[in-house]
Amino acid sequence: MAGGLLAGVRAWAAGGEVVVPVHHVLDRRAACRARHVRDFWGRIWPQAVADFAQCGVRLAVTSGEGEVERPAWRTPVVQGLRRGCLNVVVTDRIPVQWDGGRGLAGVTAMYRGHAMCMIAIARAHGHRIPFVATNTCTHEMLHAVLGDVFENRPAGWRGQARESRVDAVATGLWWGGGMAGVKVGAGGFWGGWGG
Numbered sequence: 001m002a003g004g005l006l007a008g009v010r011a012w013a014a015g016g017e018v019v020v021p022v023h024h025v026l027d028r029r030a031a032c033r034a035r036h037v038r039d040f041w042g043r044i045w046p047q048a049v050a051d052f053a054q055c056g057v058r059l060a061v062t063s064g065e066g067e068v069e070r071p072a073w074r075t076p077v078v079q080g081l082r083r084g085c086l087n088v089v090v091t092d093r094i095p096v097q098w099d100g101g102r103g104l105a106g107v108t109a110m111y112r113g114h115a116m117c118m119i120a121i122a123r124a125h126g127h128r129i130p131f132v133a134t135n136t137c138t139h140e141m142l143h144a145v146l147g148d149v150f151e152n153r154p155a156g157w158r159g160q161a162r163e164s165r166v167d168a169v170a171t172g173l174w175w176g177g178g179m180a181g182v183k184v185g186a187g188g189f190w191g192g193w194g195g
């Protein structure tokens with residue numbers, strides 16, 4: 001009775017809220033322009049919080065200082081991450097080892113057992129073009145909540161499909177569509193990382 005199961009999930013998703021603990025890690029070495037900082041905290045981040053809130057996912061946010069070390073020829077070292085949270089590292093640019101020199105606005109990955117989104121403040125943006133360029137924070141956090149974080153980005157069309165899926169869901173949130181799937185994903189995400 002797939003229909004019955006679906007109705008059950010919908011009923012559960014409709015009631016109550018799911019809380020996802022998010023920890024901001026503010027890179028103390030980041031060199032950011034004041035207008036980018038203002039735009040990020042004044043517009044881009046609140047838009048992402050509202051996106052999640054309107055589908056019943058509340059982000060319980062804490063913040064602390066940290067650091068993104070970028071040793072030459074070696075994997076970057078991120079300090080200040082917190083266990084059991086979705087870590088959102090706010091820095092000036094994504095280390096070249098992780099964005100492949102593409103100047104990305106954000107990346108999301110598992111880093112030493114931590115779920116981590118990293119946002120480059122100068123490149124981050126709010127919702128721009130439906131299905132193509134959605135809020136950087138919403139986009140990256142959806143990768144984590146929808147489970148993409150647990151595997152490396154697949155090459156070719158599978159990787160592209162994953163990007164399209166996240167942008168489609170983000171567009172649904174932007175337009176105020178009831179995205180119960182996000183809540184189910186968020187519940188599972190936190191369920192798997194609690195404790």
Ligand SMILES: [Zn+2]
Nearest residue numbers: 139143163166
């Ligand atoms: Zn993406």
